[in-house]
Amino acid sequence: MARPLTGALVKGVDPGSIAQRAGIVAQDRILAVDGHLLSDVFDWLWHSDSNQIELTLVRDDIEQRIELDRSKNDDEDWGIEFDDMLFDGTRTCANACAFCFMDQLPEGLRESLYLKDDDYRLSFFEGNFITLTNINDDDVARIIEQHLSPLYVSMHAIDPQVRKRLIGSAGDRGLEVFQKLVAGGIEMHVSIVLVPGINDGAVLDETLEFLEWYRPSVKSVGIVAVAYTQYTEDIAGETPRSFDDQLLSAHVIEQVQSYQFRSRESTGQTWVYLADEFYIYAHAPMPTSEWYDDYPQYENGIGIVHTYVEDIRAHLDQLTDAIDELEEGSEILTIVTGELTTDTMLGTLSALHAGSKIRLLPIKNQFFGGNVKVTGLLTGIDIVSAINYDNQRLDVPTNYVIPWSIFNDDELTLDGYTPQMIADAVDAPVIFVADDAVGLLEAIKEVSP
Numbered sequence: 051m052a053r054p055l056t057g058a059l060v061k062g063v064d065p066g067s068i069a070q071r072a073g074i075v076a077q078d079r080i081l082a083v084d085g086h087l088l089s090d091v092f093d094w095l096w097h098s099d100s101n102q103i104e105l106t107l108v109r110d111d112i113e114q115r116i117e118l119d120r121s122k123n124d125d126e127d128w129g130i131e132f133d134d135m136l137f138d139g140t141r142t143c144a145n146a147c148a149f150c151f152m153d154q155l156p157e158g159l160r161e162s163l164y165l166k167d168d169d170y171r172l173s174f175f176e177g178n179f180i181t182l183t184n185i186n187d188d189d190v191a192r193i194i195e196q197h198l199s200p201l202y203v204s205m206h207a208i209d210p211q212v213r214k215r216l217i218g219s220a221g222d223r224g225l226e227v228f229q230k231l232v233a234g235g236i237e238m239h240v241s242i243v244l245v246p247g248i249n250d251g252a253v254l255d256e257t258l259e260f261l262e263w264y265r266p267s268v269k270s271v272g273i274v275a276v277a278y279t280q281y282t283e284d285i286a287g288e289t290p291r292s293f294d295d296q297l298l299s300a301h302v303i304e305q306v307q308s309y310q311f312r313s314r315e316s317t318g319q320t321w322v323y324l325a326d327e328f329y330i331y332a333h334a335p336m337p338t339s340e341w342y343d344d345y346p347q348y349e350n351g352i353g354i355v356h357t358y359v360e361d362i363r364a365h366l367d368q369l370t371d372a373i374d375e376l377e378e379g380s381e382i383l384t385i386v387t388g389e390l391t392t393d394t395m396l397g398t399l400s401a402l403h404a405g406s407k408i409r410l411l412p413i414k415n416q417f418f419g420g421n422v423k424v425t426g427l428l429t430g431i432d433i434v435s436a437i438n439y440d441n442q443r444l445d446v447p448t449n450y451v452i453p454w455s456i457f458n459d460d461e462l463t464l465d466g467y468t469p470q471m472i473a474d475a476v477d478a479p480v481i482f483v484a485d486d487a488v489g490l491l492e493a494i495k496e497v498s499p
């Protein structure tokens with residue numbers, strides 16, 4: 051019977067490498083190293099960490115064995131490049147989260163946006179948050195043996211009923227795996243998506259106390275406010291709502307502060323961090339840099355606004371000098387931003403004494419609606435229509451500054467616009483820059499006389 055084609059597809063071999071000398075070629079499919087089947091690049095690294103290995107591979111449907119030897123130079127790389135990091139595909143989730151953003155998307159977006167990945171390999175490698183609910187005991191043993199640590203884990207709540215309500219019936223398995231991983235020496239950064247009336251208040255206290263108990267294995271906790279779109283009918287049976295209420299957010303800040311103070315007192319680290327939106331909605335000052343430690347939850351959207359403001363502050367002289375060079379009295383640059391950061395951006399422009407030379411265009415996210423207000427989730431269609439509407443009403447021409455954060459690595463917005471498509475569709479000049487101080491400097495220099 052033919053063996054199923056699993057294993058690692060070779061994309062290429064480095065010229066002059068051991069692999070090339072041994073005759074490995076692109077399109078070979080490596081099934082095993084020393085008899086160990088390979089499911090991903092971590093298996094490859096783990097099992098090939100030796101000076102002599104035997105590969106089982108398939109070429110032209112014929113299985114063969116090839117020996118590789120680097121005993122003369124044990125630093126030498128084998129020289130094999132693989133087609134993908136996950137040889138057996140991305141694992142998808144086993145959950146039915148009440149707030150799953152993927153279920154709240156309109157139809158017709160790029161297929162990859164609907165992929166519900168929940169793969170511990172991507173958690174280890176890219177920092178994707180996973181729920182641990184689709185991990186079997188073999189996976190647990192493998193994670194511990196290969197020490198795939200730290201992992202990034204969504205916890206949300208530890209109360210079984212609340213977990214069931216938020217994640218679905220697989221929630222218990224996630225907790226079981228969490229405890230096994232901790233016992234096996236795996237460290238974790240934890241995320242909590244906070245839903246008002248469901249896992250805040252006393253439920254949040256219970257969750258944080260549980261996670262505190264598992265320190266130092268739980269290296270950090272990030273709390274983010276639930277997001278919903280205009281397509282969300284309900285969240286766990288409740289009317290969709292989040293923390294865009296001053297008192298509600300202020301209450302969360304106060305509640306979490308007691309854990310933060312306690313942690314700083316005992317370890318010098320804040321340990322539990324709140325997402326930027328809580329401070330924005332509460333009209334509270336952002337914490338200091340020291341409070342964010344080494345920004346362990348930055349990829350979870352925690353500390354981004356603070357980092358931006360600090361970056362502008364660090365480049366204040368350069369920016370104000372560059373703005374001074376701009377002509378007086380005209381709205382030369384217009385910065386596109388999401389609604390959430392309007393006040394922060396206005397404060398920044400005021401600190402830069404930009405006067406009337408630089409203005410802001412906060413754009414409402416009509417595409418997703420709901421409480422989606424961050425710049426990075428703005429779509430091409432909303433940006434184009436907002437710029438064209440704004441531009442028609444201006445007496446003087448302006449240049450629109452669009453942040454790169456609206457594009458993914460393939461330079462596509464969520465609704466598939468490229469920078470060129472946006473530039474072609476608007477009736478004014480556009481400048482694409484990074485949303486940091488250097489990006490702003492670049493934009494200013496581009497329009498300087």
Ligand code: SF4
Binds near residue numbers: 147150
């Ligand atoms: S684990 Fe993530 S992808 Fe899966 S249902 Fe929950 S939120 Fe959605």
